[in-house]
Amino acid sequence: MKKKLDYQLCATRLKALADPDRLRIVELLFQGAMNVSELSEQMGEEMVKVSHHLGVLRHAEVVQCQKQGRFVIYQLHPDVVACGQDATGQQARRIDFGCCSFDLEGS
Template sequence: MANNVQQRLTAISEPNRFRIVELLRDGPRSVGEIVEALGLGQPQVSRHLRLLADAGVVEVTKKAQQRIYRLHPEAMRELSDWAAGFAELWSARMDRLGAFLDDNTNQQGA
């Protein structure tokens, strides 16, 4: 999982690819819609989409002459789980800090 997370984070760390992920959060879009929303050239958008697909961040389906891209749910779940691990870590640390401060406040007041 760690290798997948690293590859996916690397892929979305580029600002235009991050913007593509943000667009796709609202639902699937065609390459043309992404080009229009970003104001980039089609070759540039296609390259970004290919890199995102290679990292497993997006999936593509062909509909007539269009390619429709959407976020890959499992990839997003892996990223979410990875980030949640840090949230749990910091929550536990904050709980311990709160208990420490409560103990010190109670000892000073006694």
């Protein structure tokens, strides 16, 4: 049986992804680890906005970060990401929170 804290973490993660910009960040991070300026450039958004969204995703344990020199590199948290193949044999990008999971469609 799941504990109340398990449900709370799942709800926090789902709330973090309930924003189009944060979903875009997650989708970009499936390509590999990036810093804020790289994400900002690819999204066409200001760094301060991207940095705020990364903070929300980090707090929800959807992404993790690591300091490399003067940069902070963000990547998807290994506990919530699974890659595999879908029914058609294409690479699937799956977010798995334990309580629920969903696939991001290819573009």
